[in-house]
Amino acid sequence: MFATFATFTALAFAPGQAANAATPAAGDADAVQRGAYLAAAGDCAACHTAPHGKPFAGGLPMSTPLGRIYTTNITPDPATGIGNYTEEDFARALREGVAKDGHNLYPAMPYPSYAKVRDEDVAALYAYFMHGVQPVSQPNRDSDIRWPMNMRWPLKIWNALFLDKGVYRDKPGKDVAWNRGAYIVQGLGHCGSCHTPRGIAFNEKALDESGDDYLTGALLDGWFASNLTGEHNTGLGRWSETDLAQFLKTGANQHASAFGAMTSVINNSTQAMSDADIGAMTAYLKSLPAAGGDGGPAYAYDPQATKVSLSRPADDAGARVYTAYCMHCHGTDGRGFAPMLAPLAGNPNVLEKDASSLINVTLNGTGDLVIQGIPAPYPMPAYGNVLTDRQVADVLTFIRAGWNNDAGAVGVRDVVKLRAQTQASR
Structure with a gap:
């Protein structure tokens, strides 16, 4: 059912220059464990671990309309990774797409979604990447994007136009599960990065359910990331919450099977999530009204x-x-x-x-x-x-x-x- 936007979900951080990250204190162990869970929920490994490469060391090639880019090393190595990032540096890169040295990251990094991640979760992620990930010395590779298209300063304008800063706030009138599901889907899950159509400036046309285009499906890197609204034929209208939960946990149900880059999402991310969080995601997604599709009659089986x-x-x-x-x-x-x-x-x-x-x-x-x-x-x-x-x-x-x-x-x-x-x- 789903296809993941693997082409455009990388380039998270720039290399650092400082000493090796310290071993975490005993009191940080819970934060590291929590961060590991959140990193799985965000499917960080899918982009930042190359085939046969070391975890989070980057180097995965990805095609964009401007040229090929390569994912970056986000291990705590001091020379080639993010070992000298403070928590503030980490948060700014994650939420605003700005590296420690001040250069802007391509919106390939889904920071418009990560902008919604709350402070306590940013802190846990930072603890994990600094203390729960093995440092790997692996230099980052420059992109194949040629000058002048590789200049970063226009991204400041892009951010001014399309980056909506501010963490997720619970919606009044919605229950705990709905808000939890919305927080995951819109934030670390960055589902809209794949499943929401893009504008001419490569901006997501909507960042939450208030926009008509949100999660209505999009063509990305040779795959069509499916409609996740309640549309009856091409969306989730005929799926129960149980169907959707089964798909997120196993990649298959009575309606469809995962393929393409969505297999990585299932393998590295959603199957590791708690039943409570999967239930929250399904509750939120199943609440979305039908949108997109061709407006045709509902499908009826006739063999x-x-x-x-x-x-x-x-x-x-x-x-x-x-x-x-x-x-x-x-x-x-x-x-x-x-x-x-x-x-x-x-x-x-x-x-x-x-x-x-x-x-x-x-x-x-x-x-x-x-x-x-x-x-x-x-x-x-x-x-x-x-x-x-x-x-x-x-x-x-x-x-x-x-x-x-x-x-x-x-x-x-x-x-x-x-x-x-x-x-x-x-």
Whole structure:
């Protein structure tokens, strides 16, 4: 269901210059433990730990419209990490996007969301990164963004226009769980960084539920981050709170399975969160009214016409590809074997107007969901080297029309474009 905005959630801090962080006093142990939990809730490892790299040492390459950037070292190493950051320095970088030396961070770092993090949680995060993370000496790598686009001073103007300073304040008339969920989703969870559309200045069009565009879905880095409002077809309208909690804990439920960068969110973040916090997030998200979508009628399952076409696959090019490569996992009825194998009938990702996620996952597959140390048994394989662009377009058009999904056709040009984009980013 979800796709994470992995391309634009990095560049948190600049390197430091001071002595190694001290070993925490016994009284700080609780703060370090609490900070570790909050760092997981914020999914810091996903961006600041490169594949096969050391934790939080940075170096993960990420593509942006301006060029490739590389995530930074946020370990307490004094020369290459953040070892000389005071708590005030740390808070300013986290909430305002300003490094210790005064240079502005790219809004790739989701500091517009982190601006809402409360003082006590900033303090716990600081304790964890200074005393609970192993220092790693690894110099940061300069971005590939060329001059003059790599100049930082315009970011001061960007911040003046789009950064809403001030920590989250509980909304009157809402209960404790709702406010806790709103605080996590809007703040450390930074869900809007992926799931809210961006303006021409790369600003989120809304930062909370008061904006009509908030969490209505967005195209980011070759994936479409799903609509998280109550929209009935492409959003969470047909999901119960139990469905949503199951997805956040395991990455799969009766409606959909995680793919793309959302697998990292499940693996490194939400599965480690407490049941109470997951419950708070689901309560908040399920309270959001329907927004976005195409305004069409609510989905109603109807398998008959699709079953007939699959009984005569020679009549349809997409059906031929489906019977050869897809049917053994997703079934003739399109319902798969949820939650082990994702359904296609009524799946919000299938119903979404933008088919980017479907094209991407068909071409490139998805990484393993690893829940409590156990990899999921049936990850989506990559078919980019097996199917032609025409075959991918045909089978996805068939799926989007099947089982009464009534979604638009997929064009060959869309497949060609996304194949080139995803190959270039590797």
